[in-house]
């Protein structure tokens with residue numbers, strides 16, 4: 003019998019992309035609410051009662067409300083919002099992050115989908131902290147660029163209407179909402195310095211972690227640690243720096259659920275840059291949610307998902 007899945011926030015940027023990935027699947031039946039009642043607690047409760055799993059693609063407050071509405075029904079939840087990423091009782095939905103994470107997701111009632119920036123940052127930082135190559139108290143510097151779809155319907159409307167046309171830095175005040183999950187799941191004790199940016203294009207993300215004094219031995223060790231951490235993974239791969247030089251193209255993995263990691267640097271100065279590239283709407287949001295759903299339902303983890311480009315394979 004098909005698994006019943008309710009996407010709360012189905013008309014939003016993340017929700018639509020999840021629906022596209024699920025609607026062709028014979029093993030899944032989508033539970034839907036009348037669009038006119040999509041914000042109505044009663045209509046959402048009925049859908050939650052019918053569904054085996056609900057995927058929340060909502061602002062944080064609405065996601066918290068849905069979790070409360072779902073409680074009496076025992077519906078499993080995958081929350082794409084920021085609301086539960088460091089919350090007790092929630093499993094962080096990044097299967098490749100650590101040994102046993104996939105099994106924890108499979109057994110979970112509540113799974114929190116990681117943020118797009120934090121997926122890259124954690125993927126790069128955590129194995130290097132584990133290998134003793136990043137001091138957890140050092141607060142590494144993180145920067146990056148995202149397409150404007152990362153800002154949801156509001157930011158898409160700004161760009162499509164012409165109200166905003168250029169690129170910009172933001173969160174320079176060091177209060178970005180992904181910092182708590184980067185600290186917790188990156189195994190850091192100090193908060194990193196993080197300055198993200200939005201580029202004047204729709205989709206795709208590149209993130210850089212900067213380590214000023216790692217040296218060439220450190221570079222080789224960093225690459226080895228990343229390769230060991232993601233050995234055998236289909237969606238998270240370590241690629242040669244030459245793949246991303248001289249230009250790191252944030253749109254390279256659009257339409258896929260892939261995350262590519264690479265280690266760049268200058269042996270003469272010892273300065274190293276770790277790079278992560280993904281589709282902010284793929285492994286950064288909707289692709290990751292579908293991967294988590296597959297794990298929770300015991301399906302093929304890659305069902306409905308594209309891996310990386312030929313170069314990434």
Ligand SMILES: NC(=O)C1=CN([C@@H]2O[C@H](COP(=O)(O)OP(=O)(O)OC[C@H]3O[C@@H](n4cnc5c(N)ncnc54)[C@H](OP(=O)(O)O)[C@@H]3O)[C@@H](O)[C@H]2O)C=CC1
Pocket residue numbers: 010011012013014015016017040041042058059060061062064082083084116117118151152153154155156282283286287
């Ligand atoms: N875009 C991205 O790259 C990523 C987004 N996320 C997270 O996913 C979540 C959704 O983001 P995104 O898809 O970008 O946002 P959007 O703004 O594109 O979509 C949000 C959707 O939620 C609906 N909604 C708002 N309030 C309610 C409510 N009370 N009840 C039911 N539906 C409601 C909105 O409806 P309406 O349009 O009618 O207002 C809209 O369709 C957010 O928490 C975001 O932080 C996570 C990773 C990446």
Ligand SMILES: CC(=O)N[C@@H](CCC(=O)OP(=O)(O)O)C(=O)O
Pocket residue numbers: 082083084116117118119148149150151152153179180198199200286
């Ligand atoms: C470009 C842009 O604005 N991006 C969003 C993050 C998108 C994302 O990862 O989503 P969550 O909101 O669920 O964490 C931001 O930086 O706030």
